[in-house]
Amino acid sequence: MTRPFQLPNDVLLLVGEQLDDHADRWNLIFISQDFHDLFLSLVYRTVRLNHWRGAYSFIRAITKRPSLARVVRELDLSRWRKESIPQADWDVLQRCSILQGRVEVSSYSQDETTQWGENLAKGRGDAWIALMLPLLTQLRQLHLVYSTPSICLNRIMQRAISNERPFQSQPAFQHLSKVSLHHREHLDQPTAHANAANGSHEDQSALLLSFFQLPSMCSIVANSLVDPTSISIDSDPETDETEPLDVGCSSITEIDLSRSSGNRGMDALIASCADLKSFKYQHSDSHLTSNGYQPTAFYRSLTRSKRSLQTLWLDHYGDHYPFTSAGLNQTHDEWFGSLADFSALREIRIRLPNLLDIRYQSEPTSPLINSLPRSLEILYIDGCEERHVGMLVSQLRTVVRNRRSRFPHLRCLSIEGAFRNASADELGDTSASASEPADDTIKPKIVQAAEPLHEDCASAGLELHVHDRTFSQSPHH
CATH class of the missing domain: 1.20.1280 (Monooxygenase)
Structure with a gap:
């Protein structure tokens, strides 16, 4: 043509x-x-692989044409479907010289070769991606789903950091800046206890920590993580292979952890970041080793970053059980501490009991206006109980009225709680028609209580949002 x-x-x-x-x-x-x-x-700039067939074709293509491997900027296995390879197909793959060559260059012994074969045959995405990574020298973004134990992937990452074969000819992952790691067992069974198998905590931590040691990393997203700080402290030093991170060694500026357990405030991760700008954390007590959400532990950890941190989300929609491995679970309602000294902080999302010290009284021991940073632009308050609405409105009105002198950059306030009108079913009203729509409106008394704050925000040119957990309203009620 x-x-x-x-x-x-x-x-x-x-x-x-x-x-x-x-x-x-x-x-x-x-x-x-x-x-x-x-x-x-x-x-080939963006490659998405969902199963072993696509992975095999991709490895063949970039092995035959190395120039294609060099143009790959993003590799996405987030929708990987784990499925065992049929025996007839596996017999063919084992005779493929390209696949054999990739396994041989990545293995140091016959035992390792056998492990590669077993994991590849099971259709495990972490094993297949481990074969590809040494070829993708210009990779910028990586999104993957992994299982534990992820022996092959952990091995490749450790050798990349140490510049060992198959990375001895050039430094590995010099351009990789964004990584998302999603634990397969958690995604398959989100209600089950995560990481129940022995050694899986260390396995996850070793994989995560390896990315913190890469030179161009900026952003890490992960789920179902157990605090690597508690592992390094509590594990046996003779058998634990997880190397601790040096303070300030990492270039990562954004950390986003969902359904995780930070028994010691994720101190090892936070301390390793020389210039942490965004930290988002969602707690989950579903982990067998969880001691509950402990806000003061995160306060101690994040104090290291109080001059650089711009975005802080703490425990949005977290899971809190009445009892954990440590016993009665009450720490999740502790006061986080004052944020006034976090001089760069622009956006805060935090639960009300962690924002204000109201655990044993109806009024906070320290006024909200004294606990917020001057740099604040957006404040999102989760978990406000109905009985605390009046108190919170009063505290926020003081903030709004003093915005010019204390918070000149403030532009948006949000309050979230159980504010929705109960439906007929929830109230046990069997006479209501089944065809009647659910009453997804904020309770009138909540609207009335928030009205003075709405008037103050309107006069000041600020946005005010009042949300129920089950749905979101448009600005103001």
């Missing part, structure tokens, strides 16, 4: 980059030989 008019390749590539759908980019390479040669590298 001859193009009726010629556009420079740079212009065509810019047009191709505007196609967000990967399928549309893929279709470009079938238009003509010219388009195939031009746009093939564009197709």
